[in-house]
Amino acid sequence: MSDTEHPSTAKVRDAIVDFNADGALTQVIDQFAADAVFIAPGHSAVAGTYKGHDGIREFFERLYKISGGSLKVAPFDVMSNDNHLVLFLRFQGERGDKSLDVTIAGFHSDGSPEGWRRATFLPADQAAFDSFFAA
Amino acid sequence: MSGDYRGRDAVRGYHARVNELTRSTLRLEPVDVLAGDHHLGIFLKATAEGAGRPLDTTMVEAVRLTDDGKWAEFWALAEDQELVDAFWKELAQ
Numbered sequence: 001m002s003d004t005e006h007p008s009t010a011k012v013r014d015a016i017v018d019f020n021a022d023g024a025l026t027q028v029i030d031q032f033a034a035d036a037v038f039i040a041p042g043h044s045a046v047a048g049t050y051k052g053h054d055g056i057r058e059f060f061e062r063l064y065k066i067s068g069g070s071l072k073v074a075p076f077d078v079m080s081n082d083n084h085l086v087l088f089l090r091f092q093g094e095r096g097d098k099s100l101d102v103t104i105a106g107f108h109s110d111g112s113p114e115g116w117r118r119a120t121f122l123p124a125d126q127a128a129f130d131s132f133f134a135a
Numbered sequence: 136m137s138g139d140y141r142g143r144d145a146v147r148g149y150h151a152r153v154n155e156l157t158r159s160t161l162r163l164e165p166v167d168v169l170a171g172d173h174h175l176g177i178f179l180k181a182t183a184e185g186a187g188r189p190l191d192t193t194m195v196e197a198v199r200l201t202d203d204g205k206w207a208e209f210w211a212l213a214e215d216q217e218l219v220d221a222f223w224k225e226l227a228q
Contacts, residue, residue: 041212077171086169086176088197105197105210107176120195124210 008080008108012087016073023064029053033114040121044133056119066133067093067100076103084109085116091123093132100132136223156226160184166193173200181213186225192218 008031015027032038038050038059045066050059064071076088085108093100103124110117123129136156140149153161166178175198183190192215199208213219 039212041216077174079169079171079174079176081167081169084167084169084176084178086171086174086197088171088174088176088199103199105174105176105195107178107195107197109178120212120214122195122197122210122212124197124199124208 006080006082006085008085009078012078012080012085013075016075016089019060020072023061023069025057025060028060029057031108031115032056032119033112033117036115036117036119038119038121042123042126042130044130045135046133047130059121063133066095068095070094071100080108083111091129095132098132100128102128102132104129137220156223157183157185157190161190174198175200183222185222186228188218188222188225190219190222 011027011031015031018024018027032053034052036052036056038056040047040050040059046059046062048059050056070093072092074090074092076090078087079085085106087106087108089104089106091100091102091104105122105124107120107122108116108118136149136153140146161181161183164180164182166180168178169176177194177196177198179194179196181190181192181194192213194211194213196209196211198206201207
């Protein structure tokens with residue numbers, strides 16, 4: 001963590017380390033308020049609008065499960081201030097004869113003392129993401 | 136208007152088409168811009184007059200930068216994507 005890094009940025013980096021270790025989600029979920037809305041566009045098996053901690057947990061558990069536990073997440077860039085957080089992540093995985101290597105942009109907004117209340121999960125290549133995470 | 140646009144001419148064409156359909160009423164107001172080493176994250180308010188309901192939504196926009204800071208890739212989503220889809224559909228009819 002650099003001297004100027006926002007505390008929210010450090011939390012994201014810690015959460016990614018945890019997730020990569022064994023799919024642990026506690027630090028991911030803790031960044032969101034209890035009434036948060038999480039939007040995953042597209043037509044994959046994980047597309048939809050997820051609400052609250054249970055909903056967001058369900059989204060990430062589905063991702064991990066469909067990827068057969070192969071999903072690895074690496075941060076390209078994480079930027080935040082008191083009002084917004086944006087993260088660019090590299091998602092890689094293997095599923096049968098399919099492989100995944102896409103950049104995901106995550107946008108967090110509507111912050112509250114409890115955490116972010118809105119998030120959008122936006123793949124750069126939505127078609128490739130949808131194909132990998134097809135039902 | 137959704138789709139992939141590659142190269143400067145395609146991007147120019149996209150914006151020309153947007154201006155034509157909205158009769159140059161599209162207004163973009165940055166809400167927040169966050170810059171990293173290789174990317175930008177933009178929160179933007181977009182408004183425009185249409186054929187029916189006006190456009191009024193917040194966009195989230197992602198930019199991948201080249202090493203010399205030029206935009207190499209751009210992708211975006213509206214907070215209210217259904218409204219945006221309906222807006223363009225009405226204009227295209």
